[in-house]
Amino acid sequence: MTNPPSATREYLKPPITEVGVLGWLRGNLFNSWYNSLLTVLVLLALWQVVPPFFNWAFINSVWNSPAEACRDIDGACWSVIPQNISFIIFGFFPDGQQWRPGLAMLLMIGLVIYSKDRKHWKKSLGTYWLVGLVVMATLMYGGVFGMPVVETDQWSGLPLTFMLALFGMVAAYPLGVLLALGRRSRMPAIKTLCVVYIEMIRGVPLISLLFMSSVMFPLFLPEGVTIDKVLRAQVAIILFTAAYIAEVVRGGLQAMARGQFEAADSLGLNYNQTMRLVILPQALKIVIPPTVGQMLSAFKDTSLVVIIALYDVLKTTKVTLSNPKWTGYSTEAYIALAIFYFICCFAMSNYSRKLEKALHTGH
């Protein structure tokens, strides 16, 4: 019998190629011959693209200079944004009054941030929003406290984008839920109306609705009555988004088990109570991800008002670029705008993921 070696037990370290940076590289980038080939090809492609882009965007670029300084450089002329920032953000809002839309936007962003926290989801939140909206509308339109009136055709730039998006989402959601309930209704007339509406709207591009609002709708009104152009576009966006929300909500309603309806019936709840207390809270929760998807589309789609000549932030950027001094820097301007849209959308989808997790009551 041999005694086990007592003092000099030797621990073998794992081979250096399996742990640490090397191990990670081997496992994730070079784990087979074709993956190694792919990695090399991708790295080569990145080498072709990234350094020139980096040089263009950061090394040879100018950040805040007059237009003349941009003419003789190789790199990006980011100056197009800071030099025109007040027009891009506020558009045709009268000079000297631009603190008003600025303040309104700050208020809106503040309210959005405040509403993010679920602890604040109380009745008072609705009141805050109502008060906030009234204050924002007053700030934008003016006419009181010595603020000159600014007609809606001068509302432009970022405030317009935010306004179209915010109302587009907030008003479309309840309308969409109603339409979805109507589509699931047992009353044939109501059901048919809802189905026709939803399918019609979903079958046509948003542009056709915007055209309808801009060229066709004025014909619908009696003589002498005009409805503001911004409001008409806003209604078109709401009606369009609602049809899509309705389909998303219908998916949630269909996913509800029969037992839920039967249980509610057996408790003696009527239709309104069943929907409000039992079905909708569950159905709306399971469709949070696609709903946010639709909200994101609605936000991105506000840019389409460019086509009916409303001056949202995309249009003010385009107007800036049509100024001969700044023509030719569209790449820079559009990249900056893309970053703005990306941040907004990314924040929204991130929040929805968190909300989904927080509301998850399953196992």
Place this chain on the structure above:
Amino acid sequence: MKREPSITTDSELHPSAAPFWRDPEKRAIVFQVVALLLVGLVSYYLFSNTQANLQRQSIATGFGFLDKEAGFEIGESLVQYSAADSYARALLVGALNTVKVSFIGIVFTIILGTFIGIARLSSNWLLAKLAGGYIELMQNIPVLLQLFFWYGIFYESFPAPRQALNPFVGLFLCNRGLIFAVPESHAAHGAMGWAFVAALALGWGLNRWGRQRQARTGQMFPAVRVTIGLIVLLPLLVWLCFGAPTAMDMPVLSGFNFQGGVTVSPEFSALLLGLVFYTAAFVAEIVRAGIQSVGRGQVEAAMSVGLRPGQVLHLVILPQALRVIIPPLTNQMLSLTKNSSLAIAIGFADFVAVTNTTINQTGQAIEGVALIMIVYLFFSLSTSMFMNWYNKKTALVER
């Protein structure tokens, strides 16, 4: 004995109980009548207003304008068109342009989206992260902004034809668009097309025969490989029979522009790039979800009954993944078609753009918007009819 009435109604059982507004059935009738009345009244109100307005502004009604001379030029067209042609002809040109950009866009989108979706699932970390980054980036930027971006690249960043970029022989990039060489027209090309069609038909027949034989005898027939071989070889054979013509129609710079070859306008290129890059991000997510929806156990089971990797893909994974992929994929294709209407913003003459010009010239907004809606509804409804048929065909038979 007194005859019992066959149905006892609620009111007979409890004569004093429910007033009519508590009876769900009667209430439903009231609701529906009210809803229909409201819709009818609003429609009548709008209709009468419209009638009055049209008369006052003396705008013609009806589709009579379709026969009149359009009087505007259209940049690119698949059929013969000049300003002297009728509005109907102009609208047809627009519709064909919409179909063209949608069809080409859909083909490229499916190819690119599938590649990115698979790359997203790759075990190669770098590739997977790049694909993920692409998807996040493209999904979160409005497609109209992307169209403007590509359009700006074509008009501002690309040089004039004289200094055109020439990445490889026969392809030129400049601010007049994309110009590339095509084979010089030759009698062989028509024949090769027919050979291709013949190969497809033959392959379809072989597939059928192979399946029937397998059902009868159990022997497999490598139908896919034979079909691919036929599709490649048959046209090649025809090409060789015609003496293998290789002459190319090369674009040559003459004066300020290129002569020869095929020119793709900057408008069309920008529209195509924007739509494809945007929609491909959504398609990639759909493809990824479809592939992930097939359980690992399915693959393992297929391998354990002795199927080869190709067969596992063809017989087990694809049929199940496609059932998940196809419905949302058709939705994306439809949304690409609808988004192609943004062409108007960068000056490509699609159906909406041509209709818009028509509206501006004739003032007949109602007919114009109605035409746009009808054309797109036709696309959507025919697609959803196909989808219903497909869903029924591939639905799991539940017992």
